[in-house]
Amino acid sequence: MNQERRQYFRINGKVALDYKIITIQEMKHSRLPSQFEVSPFFMLLTELQDLSQDSSYQLRKISQKEPAIASYLENLGARINAVAQAVAKSDVEFDNLSTHEINLSEGGLSFSNDVAIELGSYLALKIVFEENLTGLLLYGRVLYCGLADEKGYKIGVEFTDMPESSRMIVARHILSCQARDLQKQDNDN
Incomplete structure (x- = not known):
């Protein structure tokens, strides 16, 4: 092995x-x-997680200078993920x-x-x-x-x-x- x-x-x-x-x-x-x-929705959450991972460094930098903006962006990301999960769940x-x-x-x-x-x-x-x-x-x-x-x-x-x-x-x-x-x-x- x-x-x-x-x-x-x-x-x-x-x-x-x-x-x-x-x-x-x-x-x-x-x-x-x-x-x-596979439908277009199959990979949707995967792609969103990739984008989230890519932007996490920038979000940490923003949160150091502008915590309110960072909080808003995190909330927006959570909403997008919730919608994507609902769409993916109905499609998978x-x-x-x-x-x-x-x-x-x-x-x-x-x-x-x-x-x-x-x-x-x-x-x-x-x-x-x-x-x-x-x-x-x-x-x-x-x-x-x-x-x-x-x-x-x-x-x-x-x-x-x-x-x-x-x-x-x-x-x-x-x-x-x-x-x-x-x-x-x-x-x-």
């Missing part, structure tokens, strides 16, 4: 996940998978996606599957984090496939050619889940 992959923080959780086995030529054809039909079709228990890091994911997938296979992945309806389209390569139990296989996938913006979304999701788990532990104690 690649030692660098083990350096990432990992979480367990549920996501809506779809995959398609593709060729390396298909992967090289486009930066993001085009094997899935969870019926077409199966929910999987996964183990996720910035470097890849593992999930249980009914059928084996050949080692080295390339996958187009569609992932939806149901908590915030953020969607990702990514490529991956199967690193391992082993019998998990009598019902299925454990598939390990390494993300390949992952855009930085997608890596940041995965990182934020992991941090958010870890913070939620810590808060839950504190409340239980």
Whole structure:
């Protein structure tokens, strides 16, 4: 197992996940998978999070000099996100996606599957984090496939050619889940 992959923080959780086995030529054809039909709203929250991340530095600078303006801009951003979530929630079709228990890091994911997938296979992945309806389209390569139990296989996938913006979304999701788990532990104690 690649030692660098083990350096990432990992979480367990549920996501809506779809995959398609593709060729390396298909992967090289486009930066993001085009094997899935997605509406314009699928990536809306992802794009908004990217823009929010890009503007967070400027917002911090503004807040040092003009806290009232910074507060107004944060409020405006929250409104835009609320509208975008409502639109995305009404548009995302969870019926077409199966929910999987996964183990996720910035470097890849593992999930249980009914059928084996050949080692080295390339996958187009569609992932939806149901908590915030953020969607990702990514490529991956199967690193391992082993019998998990009598019902299925454990598939390990390494993300390949992952855009930085997608890596940041995965990182934020992991941090958010870890913070939620810590808060839950504190409340239980």
